Amino acid sequence: MMVVFGTRWKNISEDFALANPISKIVSELQASLVQTKACGLLLNHGVLLEVGHQQANLLNQAFFGCRIVTAIKDKDKQQYQYELSLEEAFYMCHSLKCLELVWEDKCLKSNDELWELMKSKRKLFPVLYKAYSHLRAKNWVVRSEIKYGADFVAYRHHPSLVHSEYAVLVSAGDGDINMRLTMWPSLHATVRLEDGVAKTLLVLHIETNDYGSTSSSCLEHYTVEEQIIARWNPEQCHEDHTFAMLNDEDSCDLIHDAQSSPHYNFNKFSMHQKLAVTSSSLQMVGLNTRWKGKGSKAMAQKHPMSELINLLQSSLVQSKACGLFAGFAIVLEVGIEQADLLNRACFGCPILSTNEDAQWFELSLEESFYLHHSLNCLELVSKNSCVKDSDGIWELMKSKKESFPLSYKAYSHLRAKNWVVRSGIRYGVDFVAYCHHPSLVHSEYAVVVVDKDDDSKARLRDWPDLHATVRLEGGVAKTLLVLHIKKNSYPDPAVSSSSLNQYTIEEQIVTRWNPERCRESKNSVEKGS
Known part of the structure; x- marks a missing residue:
């Protein structure tokens, strides 16, 4: 009953992905960074990390960070610089425990000290990081993709092998993030856009359970509810045979959601500044009046x-x-x-x-x-x-x-x-x-x-x-x-x-x-x- 997109592999890359699972690549990266005592430099809105050739290859395969193109001065000792997002860097520090960070010439040994710095740089960091780590722990490759109007996009494997499957929006109970999900026009826009780029909209509802965000240990008490929102397909029957496979309670919930929204079907996710005024100048994409038919x-x-x-x-x-x-x-x-x-x-x-x-x-x-x-x-x-x-x-x-x-x-x-x-x-x-x-x-x-x-x-x-x-x-x-x-x-x-x-x-x-x-x-x- 829902328009949900499946995995779309690029060429014949599925066999290669199965032979090289993301979990294995992340484990190799973790071991390599621990062995070299890797240390990143905390900047304003990201982390700068310098690595050797082997670690650069592992970072690329595990899809962490973005390589910064620089001139290599010493050909015998090749070094590569990578820029990590705040979520990526904290995941490697807090979850994988394979990275240390330096801030103003001071090595940050305490997770709580690092946590406070991350929050000061991004107000919504606690809920965004919880969503990021939640997906990474399930071996999804997670990237920030603002061009799709979402907080993250999730890939089943490396983006060179497969198209992203989910466009992820993060929602929190305090209403400070993604208020657009509470308004029908905005919800229509988001779902229609993701449908146009063959992605399924996944909403991660983060519940803090009144634990606040005073320290990184609060993350253990946060809970994540996964929800897929897809456009209703009117060509399919209103009553689907899959209802028979649900228990009475699940069936009631699903029917209630379908009745409360005539355009969308809601389901659980069960898988592993102010703008400047612009004008229609030559620099902008302008649209003319489009008449229908002759006369x-x-x-x-x-x-x-x-x-x-x-x-x-x-x-x-x-x-x-x-x-x-x-x-x-x-x-x-x-x-x-x-x-x-x-x-x-x-x-x-x-x-x-x-x-x-x-x-x-x-x-x-x-x-x-x-x-x-x-x-x-x-x-x-x-x-x-x-x-x-x-x-x-x-x-x-x-x-x-x-x-x-x-x-x-x-x-x-x-x-x-x-x-x-x-x-x-x-x-x-x-x-x-x-x-x-x-x-x-x-x-x-x-x-x-x-x-x-x-x-x-x-x-x-x-x-x-x-x-x-x-x-x-x-x-x-x-x-x-x-x-x-x-x-x-x-x-x-x-x-x-x-x-x-x-x-x-x-x-x-x-x-x-x-x-x-x-x-x-x-x-x-x-x-x-």
């Missing part, structure tokens, strides 16, 4: 979105349209003419009904409030048929969606510029923006809404999340547009809809750098010559 552009120009919205507004005002709150949406009954205008202006989704004379539409909270507050063409009522005023509706909207003030401000900001705005959850963003109707043109922007006054809940605040989102949007030919909303010292949450007038929006386009393009544009070079 789409001409049709869009003949019927501009502003004209369609004016027609819809007049029609709804004339009929005194009234929507009904239904859960986290609003349902609206309209005639055939208004249904056509709603479709053409791209508001809501039609609901199938047996009544041919009247049609029902389901509007999102943002769409309905835009029609009510900005266009003044829709009344809203609650279940008891009580007509709500704007402030009452505002409070009701906030009670249904905590982030509604920000999401509505972003939605209305784009709609006021005649963009068609739709939910972007399947692309891992808050909205997608079209320059006209989706039947005529592909969406141009993937929009993420960020609270500029509160970074604790913001998307894109860490590099893995940023890489994942930008890479995904590039893969689906969309430009990432970040809307930074500043409240300007007004109450949070907004006490009334009038507070939105004081909010300001900073638009920011974030794109991947294209290394194939020249840093200096061709035009500027010609002018200079």
